[in-house]
Structures are given as C-alpha cells and as structure tokens.
Amino acid sequence: MLNPHTSLVALIDVQERLAQVMSDRERLVENLRRLIRGAQVLNLPVVWAEQNPERLGPTVPELRALLEGHRPVAKMTFNCWADPGFRRAIEATGRHQVLLAGIETHVCIYQTAVAMQAEGCEVEVVADAVSSRSPEHKQLALTKLLSLGVRPTCVEMALFELLQTAEAPAFREILSLVK
Known part of the structure; x- marks a missing residue:
C-alpha cells in the first residue's frame, strides 16, 4: 500500500x-492536474523532469502553473534515474514509494520505472496519467512493466490509498478532485 509519509510523485517530460x-x-493533462493537486493536498513531494527543454519546450502551462516555486530537472537521459540531478532530487525527499506519471510510457516512464525498481524503490505507474503517441505503445509498456513487477495504479486509486480514511482532514478536497 502507498503511504503518505513515504510516497512522492515523479512527473516526467x-x-x-x-x-x-x-x-x-486532454485526458492525460486533466489526470496529471488531479494527481499533482492531490499530491499537494496530501503534502507529497513532486519531483519534476523535462527532457532536453531547449528542443522540446517547457512543461505544458496547465501543469507548470501548479508547480510554481518548483524547478524542473533538465535532463538528456531517457532513464531519469540515470540523471544525477533527478536522482538527487528523489533521494533528497527521503521517500522510496514513487508514483510515476508523464510521457512517453514506452520510453522514459518504462526505463525510469525499471531502473528505480532495480535500486529498491517501490514504483507504481499511474496508468491514466501516462501516455504515448500510440495507445498500443502505452499498453505494451504497461504490460511489460507489470511482468517485471512494476505495479499499475490510477489517479483515483492512488489518492484514496494515500488518504487511507474518509475521516482524514483532506478527504473532501481529494473527493472534489476525483469527481
């Protein structure tokens, strides 16, 4: 189970x-918005990466606006865990349960999940908050990750798992995010 004291969100590219x-x-960005807002409500760290931002541009404005005060880790590696800045940012949180979200599922999400899990992180890929250019590539990556022991989740499942109880102070706010 995800624990709000040991979990973080990694937003990729x-x-x-x-x-x-x-x-x-549109669905991807909306689910990512919900995930980021939920992480903020639950006080989870969000580590944010951008692949070659000079060529691919900044994070989409809908998400960048939610991340004011944070700086993305600029990287060139597909496997984010291989980037020293990204790795330091994750390790600095002191947390080991990672909710991976972003793009592309079959490239950066896949490679990062495999590498992080091999190093002892508990990685869950947020299936409704990842995408690829083709649905087939996304599904292939999710299937392969599952066969390697990387668990899938979805935004609503992850947020309620982190919330743990309807008596939690953040319950109503999380409920409003997923409705």
Missing part, C-alpha cells in the same frame, strides 16, 4: 512539443 502528439492529450 510533459512538455509542450511532446504533449501535442500524445494519445488522448
């Missing part, structure tokens, strides 16, 4: 040029 060509872009 949801940049303007990449996001334009993703399958079901």
Whole structure:
C-alpha cells in the first residue's frame, strides 16, 4: 500500500512539443492536474523532469502553473534515474514509494520505472496519467512493466490509498478532485 509519509510523485517530460502528439492529450493533462493537486493536498513531494527543454519546450502551462516555486530537472537521459540531478532530487525527499506519471510510457516512464525498481524503490505507474503517441505503445509498456513487477495504479486509486480514511482532514478536497 502507498503511504503518505513515504510516497512522492515523479512527473516526467510533459512538455509542450511532446504533449501535442500524445494519445488522448486532454485526458492525460486533466489526470496529471488531479494527481499533482492531490499530491499537494496530501503534502507529497513532486519531483519534476523535462527532457532536453531547449528542443522540446517547457512543461505544458496547465501543469507548470501548479508547480510554481518548483524547478524542473533538465535532463538528456531517457532513464531519469540515470540523471544525477533527478536522482538527487528523489533521494533528497527521503521517500522510496514513487508514483510515476508523464510521457512517453514506452520510453522514459518504462526505463525510469525499471531502473528505480532495480535500486529498491517501490514504483507504481499511474496508468491514466501516462501516455504515448500510440495507445498500443502505452499498453505494451504497461504490460511489460507489470511482468517485471512494476505495479499499475490510477489517479483515483492512488489518492484514496494515500488518504487511507474518509475521516482524514483532506478527504473532501481529494473527493472534489476525483469527481
């Protein structure tokens, strides 16, 4: 089970040029917005990465606006865990349960999940908050990750798992995010 004291969200490469060509872009961005807002309500750290931002542009404005006060980790590696800045940002949180979200599922999400899990992190891929250009590539990556022991989740499942009880102070706010 996810624990609100040991979990974090890693947002990967949801940049303007990449996001334009993703399958079901609007749903992806809306689910990412819900996940980020939920993480903020639950006081989870959000570590944010951008792939080659000079060429691919910044994170989409809908999400960038939620992340004011944070700085993305600029990277060139597909496997985010191989980037020293990203790795330091994750390790600095002191948390080991990672909710991976972003794009592309079959490239950066896949490689990062495999590498992080191999190093002892508990990784869950937020299936409704990841995308690829083709739905087939996304599904192939999720299937392969599952076979390697990386668990899938969805935004609503993860947020309620982190919330733990309807008596939690954040219950109503989380409920309003998922409705």
